[in-house]
Amino acid sequence: MKIFVKHTWLFTKRSLLNTIRNPFAFIPNMVISLFFLFVYQAGLSGISKLPAFGGASYLAFILPVSIVSGAIGGAGGAGQSLITDLENGYFSRLLLTPASRLAIVLGPIIAGMLQLLVQTMLIMLIGFMMGLKVVTGFGGVVVVLLLAVGWGLAFAGYSVGFALRTKNAQAAQAGTFIFFPLLFLSTTFVPYDLIEAEWLKVAAFINPTTYVFEGMRAVMINGWGESAIWQAFIVIVLFCIATISFAAISARNAVSRG
């Protein structure tokens, strides 16, 4: 067990080193999520005067979109880095050491979560500088961070599973496109009641991201009493169970000597 923790930490450090040395792997993603924040806030904040918003600030409403889109980078990076290892042969070298297979896969995931955490804090900091108010205070900020990491973990499970299954950079890249429906077929720009098309309402209802958005918004705008908060946690736990199992099964197949 001690050895397992040691190895996992070693692999995590290695992944973090890779991230820092290769800033172009995370900077564009960070820029895009800040772009969402600035542009939608600048362009759409007027609509928060509609009664459906209940007087909420649009900044607090759009911030979760920026956070979730930023989280994709850290989470997707985990799968990406495994693909790179498979392609340059380092994965085989690691398989030939006594290291646990789980540790090999866990390293990049943990590194991705740490990256995501830093990114989310940065986005929130910028949010505060733009005048963001969180009614639940510090506890609410922690909840937002937890939801971001939870959502990221679920997406990391998906990206790692997909990477190990396809073993191909292009295919894995294509796999991250699920990010578009996940992010936009939801209550991305307006509350559920304002969504016009019936099909989009259905999509938003099924999409787990919706519950993450709503949970984050509830805690920032409305306060602790909202059911959306615990709903978000339940959805994330279920989503994580599904994708992490997918990753674990793919890892077993990829690693179990073909």
Place this chain on the structure above:
Amino acid sequence: MKSMIHVENLVKTFKGNVQAVRGVSFSVEEGEFFAFLGPNGAGKSTTIQMITTLLKPTSGRAEIAGFDVMNEPEQIRRVIGVALQETGIDPQLTGRELLEIQGKLFGFQSSVARKRADELLELVGLTEDAHRKCGKYSGGMRRRLDLALTLVQRPKVLFLDEPTTGLDPYNRKLIWEEIRSLNKEQGTTIFLTTQYLEEADELADRISIINEGKIVASGTQENLKASIGADVIDLVFSTEEEARRASALLARFEGEVKQSGSELRLFVEKGPAKLPEIIRQLDQEFITPITLNVSPPSLDDVFLNLTGHTIQAEKLKREESHV
């Protein structure tokens, strides 16, 4: 002496009924230097991957140091060092970082891992470049680093899959010297695959020739060459016409005559003793060779004899069929 590597009837059939390895058996003694010689696609890498726990055999058995590949892979990973055909390095890390990580994965304390990294960097001549990202290394440097990574835990058995393919003579010699001294001085058992006859000839104690997934001959270089039972006489003439006439003339010697262009190759027993007679025959017809050379058979001749084509021709054939 006990068997360090023991392989029985190993078979690998890939999807689509690709029979990469079709029943391979061999044993390597402790401290022995054993080479697998074969052309592209012969099944060398597939065999190595099966016996080093990376690939599940379709059928058959393999043991290393008494451990079973299927049931005791963890124990095996502690005694072997493997340099696969493709180097296994993370290009974002430096040579030193990779070596230290490798040491820690095998349970070394940080300080021990650092010291071991120093030793190995020195050994493969990369001390100067230790702090550079290895993505920036040349092909030869990368190979040397890969070899160093393989040696971190001081393996008892070393598997090297075509360690010198594509290297310049300087880097090839470096790697040869390194693995030879590991074998001779440290007593490391070595299993090496190669497409180069000189490499197998130069380094190995014993060779198996593998072709199309099967071992077609095994033995020491001397055994293998003796199995041909003939010397090789090479003659070059000034014209193809002359070579053809000479070929007709010399066909009466028992043995084989092979003509290609203006060159003739004779396989005859006791070659040197037959030389005066050959010269006399040619002289009577006023044919004079430009060059004449008598040699004992080479491994290339062994391969030619066993498979009907030279290893070079086999290589070309494969490369063409892959295009």
